[in-house]
Amino acid sequence: MKAGLKKKIVKEIKVDVDKCTGCRSCELACSAFHAAPRYSSMNPSRSRIRVIMDEVRDVYVPIRAGEYTQAECNGRNIYTIAGKEYSECTFCPASCPSRDYFKEPDSGLPLKCDMCESVPPLPEPMCVQACEFDALTYEEREEEYEEEELKRDEMEIAFESLIKKYGLKQVLQTASRLSKR
Ligand code: SF4
Numbered sequence: 001m002k003a004g005l006k007k008k009i010v011k012e013i014k015v016d017v018d019k020c021t022g023c024r025s026c027e028l029a030c031s032a033f034h035a036a037p038r039y040s041s042m043n044p045s046r047s048r049i050r051v052i053m054d055e056v057r058d059v060y061v062p063i064r065a066g067e068y069t070q071a072e073c074n075g076r077n078i079y080t081i082a083g084k085e086y087s088e089c090t091f092c093p094a095s096c097p098s099r100d101y102f103k104e105p106d107s108g109l110p111l112k113c114d115m116c117e118s119v120p121p122l123p124e125p126m127c128v129q130a131c132e133f134d135a136l137t138y139e140e141r142e143e144e145y146e147e148e149e150l151k152r153d154e155m156e157i158a159f160e161s162l163i164k165k166y167g168l169k170q171v172l173q174t175a176s177r178l179s180k181r
């Protein structure tokens with residue numbers, strides 16, 4: 001391994017839509033695992049995985065919640081598959097102001113798949129465990145990364161959250177004040 005390179009575990013859930021029956025057990029399992037207290041309720045609207053029906057191809061498509069977007073995307077198009085029109089939103093994993101998907105129904109806060117991180121760790125994420133049809137399979141693989149790359153990522157994430165909270169101007173003013181100390 002090259003100097004400066006480190007290894008990390010990348011976790012993935014693969015989806016085989018041909019095996020999905022639309023039973024929605026994954027939605028129930030996810031919502032139960034994330035209920036407070038844990039397993040105290042099951043409510044698909046709180047799930048970080050939702051199963052969408054693709055009527056054109058006659059398949060169910062499980063979609064996991066991804067990043068939160070503060071604004072609706074402006075590249076949104078309608079596209080046509082086999083003569084039927086779809087909004088790009090249909091299969092998008094984002095929680096976004098333009099729709100209610102992947103939002104906590106009581107607070108409106110965005111939901112995001114956290115791969116069921118817990119202590120002690122689960123052998124497999126709950127949605128995968130709940131899927132009796134092998135439509136969801138869990139994989140872990142090792143990947144090399146530059147140590148510097150990770151530091152940069154962490155810093156960008158920290159800055160982004162500060163800017164969201166206090167605004168760019170205030171963050172820059174604070175950084176300038178601190179640099180003069
Ligand atoms: S991995 Fe966990 S958090 Fe993510 S969708 Fe599956 S059950 Fe929900």
Ligand code: SF4
Nearest residue numbers: 020021023024026131
């Ligand atoms: S549990 Fe499996 S088969 Fe059932 S809806 Fe979810 S992904 Fe599809």
